[in-house]
Amino acid sequence: MNKTNTKIQIKNLHKAFNGKAVLSGINLSVAKGESLVIIGPSGTGKSVLIKNILGLIKPDQGKIYIDSIETTHLSESERQPFYTQMGMLFQGGALFDSLSVWENISFGLMESQKMPEDVAREEAISLLKAVGLSSKIADHSPADLSGGMQKRVSLARAVATKPKIMFFDEPTTGLDPIMAETINHLIIDNVKKLGATAVTITHDIHSASMIADRIAMLYDGKIVWEGTKAEFEKTKDPYILQMKNRSSKGPIGN
Amino acid sequence: MEHFLFSLGHFTLNVFETAGRFVSFLLKVIKSSVRPPFYPKLILKQFFRVGFYSLPVVGLTALFAGMVLALQTYSGFSRFSAEGAVSMVVVISMVREMGPVFAGLMVAGRVGAAMAAELGTMRVSEQIDALKTLAVRPFHYLVAPRVIATVLMLPLLTMVADIIGVFGGFLISVEQLGFNPAIYLQKTFQYLETIDVVSGLVKATVFGFFIAGLGCYHGYYSKGGAEGVGKATTLAVVSGSVVVLLMNYFLTELFFGA
Ligand SMILES: Nc1ncnc2c1ncn2[C@@H]1O[C@H](COP(=O)(O)OP(=O)(O)OP(=O)(O)O)[C@@H](O)[C@H]1O
Ligand SMILES: [Mg+2]
Numbered sequence: 001m002n003k004t005n006t007k008i009q010i011k012n013l014h015k016a017f018n019g020k021a022v023l024s025g026i027n028l029s030v031a032k033g034e035s036l037v038i039i040g041p042s043g044t045g046k047s048v049l050i051k052n053i054l055g056l057i058k059p060d061q062g063k064i065y066i067d068s069i070e071t072t073h074l075s076e077s078e079r080q081p082f083y084t085q086m087g088m089l090f091q092g093g094a095l096f097d098s099l100s101v102w103e104n105i106s107f108g109l110m111e112s113q114k115m116p117e118d119v120a121r122e123e124a125i126s127l128l129k130a131v132g133l134s135s136k137i138a139d140h141s142p143a144d145l146s147g148g149m150q151k152r153v154s155l156a157r158a159v160a161t162k163p164k165i166m167f168f169d170e171p172t173t174g175l176d177p178i179m180a181e182t183i184n185h186l187i188i189d190n191v192k193k194l195g196a197t198a199v200t201i202t203h204d205i206h207s208a209s210m211i212a213d214r215i216a217m218l219y220d221g222k223i224v225w226e227g228t229k230a231e232f233e234k235t236k237d238p239y240i241l242q243m244k245n246r247s248s249k250g251p252i253g254n
Numbered sequence: 255m256e257h258f259l260f261s262l263g264h265f266t267l268n269v270f271e272t273a274g275r276f277v278s279f280l281l282k283v284i285k286s287s288v289r290p291p292f293y294p295k296l297i298l299k300q301f302f303r304v305g306f307y308s309l310p311v312v313g314l315t316a317l318f319a320g321m322v323l324a325l326q327t328y329s330g331f332s333r334f335s336a337e338g339a340v341s342m343v344v345v346i347s348m349v350r351e352m353g354p355v356f357a358g359l360m361v362a363g364r365v366g367a368a369m370a371a372e373l374g375t376m377r378v379s380e381q382i383d384a385l386k387t388l389a390v391r392p393f394h395y396l397v398a399p400r401v402i403a404t405v406l407m408l409p410l411l412t413m414v415a416d417i418i419g420v421f422g423g424f425l426i427s428v429e430q431l432g433f434n435p436a437i438y439l440q441k442t443f444q445y446l447e448t449i450d451v452v453s454g455l456v457k458a459t460v461f462g463f464f465i466a467g468l469g470c471y472h473g474y475y476s477k478g479g480a481e482g483v484g485k486a487t488t489l490a491v492v493s494g495s496v497v498v499l500l501m502n503y504f505l506t507e508l509f510f511g512a
Contacts, residue, residue, distance in 0.1 A: 056383045076391060083389035094380035098372075112389040157388075 006068065007032045007165060007197040008053060013062035015048060022048050024221035026062070030214075035191050035198040037208045039243060040218035041252055046201045047091055049218065050167050053199070054088060055079055066165070084112055087163035091170050091201075093150040095142035101128070101153055102138040108161040127156040132182050148175045155183065159190050166191065168200040172207050184210045205244055209233065217243070219252060279471050283401050286393035293399055300403030304365050304466075308411055311364065312357050316415035319352045320344060320422025328431050340433070341441040344423035346450055350510075353416040354408075354454045355502055358461035361408055362494030366469035369400055370490035373473025374483035382474070397474065401466040408462030409455040416454065453509040460501055465494045 242250030
C-alpha cells in the first residue's frame with residue numbers, strides 16, 4: 001500500500017484493562033477512501049480498538065498514525081484538527097440528553113463550524129429525513145425516543161459535518177431489517193459521495209458485505225483474518241466460516 | 255506487621271495519587287477558564303442554576319441563622335448585662351462566618367451534587383467522548399462554565415445571606431426581645447468594618463471554586479454506571495462540605511489570626 005494513500009495505520013497496538021489484555025498486538029491499516037468493516041464476537045475489543053484510533057482511550061503500547069502523523073502522544077489541543085475531520089457513531093448512541101434532537105444533530109455544525117442556528121436547524125431536519133425519521137421529532141428530547149431512533153439520530157449527528165473519516169460502531173444493531181437496509185445504503189452513500197474513509201463495526205454479515213471494501217476479523221486481541229470483500233465471500237478460513245454459519249462449533253468460543 | 259506496612263504504603267500512595275490528580279484537574283480548570291473558546295451562553299445558564307435557584311434555600315437558612323444568633327447572644331450576654339452587644343455580634347458573625355459558610359454548605363449540597371450527577375452521567379453514557387469527537391473540548395464546554403458561574407455566584411449569594419441574616423436578627427431583637435429598632439440598626443453598622451464583609455466574600459469565592467471543582471472532578475472521573483454516578487454525587491457533597499469547613503478555618507486564620 002502506498003504510504004501517502006494510507007489514512008489510518010495501527011502498529012502493534014496493545015491495551016489491557018486492570019491487567020486483563022483486550023488488544024494484544026493489532027496491526028491494521030485503512031486506505032484513503034476505503035471502507036473497512038471490523039467483525040468479531042462480542043467483547044473482543046472492537047469498540048476499544050476504534051476508541052484507541054480516536055484517542056478516547058490511551059494505548060498501553062503501539063502507535064497510531066492518521067494521515068501519516070503519529071497521534072498517540074498528542075495533547076488534547078493538538079488533537080483538535082483531527083477531531084474536526086472525524087465523525088463517530090457510538091454503540092450506545094451517546095446523545096446529549098440536555099439538548100433536543102435537532103440540536104444534537106447540528107451540534108458539530110454550530111459549535112465547531114459556527115453555522116448559524118436557522119441554517120443548522122434546516123440541515124438537521126434534512127438529515128433526520130435521510131435516516132428515515134420524521135421532522136416532527138426535531139424538538140423532542142433524545143430520552144423520549146426508542147433505541148433504534150436514538151441510534152439513527154446519532155448516525156445523523158456523526159455524518160452532519162461531512163467528516164473525512166467516519167467511525168460507525170454497530171450502526172444497524174437494534175434496527176428492523178428494512179431500516180437496517182436503509183442505514184446500510186446511507187452509509188455507503190455518505191462514504192462514496194464524500195470520498196470519506198470509513199471504519200464500521202458490525203455483527204451483521206450481510207451488512208458487512210454490503211458496506212465493506214475490506215473486512216478484518218478481530219478475535220482474542222488479534223486480527224485473525226483480513227481481506228477484500230471478494231476474498232471474504234470465498235474464504236474457507238474457519239473463523240470466517242463460523243461467523244457466517246452462526247455456528248457454535250469452530251475456533252471461536254473454545 | 256509487614257502486611258500492615260504494605261497497606262499503609264498502598265494507602266499513602268493512593269492519597270497522593272488522588273491529590274495529584276485533583277490538583278492537575280484544578281490547574282486544567284483554571285487554564286480552560288481563561289483561554290478561549292469561551293461559552294458565555296453556558297455560563298449564563300449556570301448563573302441561573304447556581305445563583306438564582308439557590309436563593310430560596312440560602313435565604314431560608316440565613317434567616318433562621320440570624321434569628322437564632324440573636325436569641326442565643328441575648329440569652330448568653332444578658333448573664334453579664336451585655337445585651338447591648340447583640341446587634342454587633344449578629345452582624346459580625348453573619349458576614350464573617352455564617353453567611354459564607356451556610357451559603358457554601360447549601361451550594362455544596364445543591365450544586366456540587368448536581369454537577370457530579372450530570373457530568374457523571376455524561377461520562378458513563380459516553381457523552382463526554384462524543385463531545386470530544388465533535389471537536390468540542392469538554393473542559394471548556396462543561397467544566398469551565400460551571401466553575402466560573404459558581405465562583406462568581408457564591409459571593410453574591412453570601413451577600414444575600416448576610417442581609418437576610420441580619421434582618422432575621424433584627425426581627426427577633428425588635429419583635430421579641432424588645433430592642434428599639436432605630437438604635438439596633440445604628441449599632442449594627444456602627445462597629446462593622448469593611449474587612450468583615452470582604453473577608454466573608456473572599457471566603458465565598460474560594461468555597462465556590464472548590465465546591466464546583468470537586469463536583470466536576472467527581473463527575474468527570476466517575477465510572478461504573480449508575481452506581482458510580484451515585485458514588486460520585488455522594489463524594490461531591492461530602493468532600494465539598496468538608497472543604498468548606500476546613501478552608502473556612504484557614505481563611506479565618508489568614509484574615510484574623512493573631
Ligand atoms: N473503560 C473500560 N474499562 C475496563 N474495561 C473495559 C473498558 N472498556 C472496555 N472494557 C473491556 O474490554 C473488553 C472489550 O470491550 P469492547 O466494548 O471493545 O467489546 P466489543 O468487541 O465492542 O463487544 P460488543 O460487540 O459486545 O460491542 C470487554 O471485556 C470490556 O469489559
Ligand atoms: Mg462494542
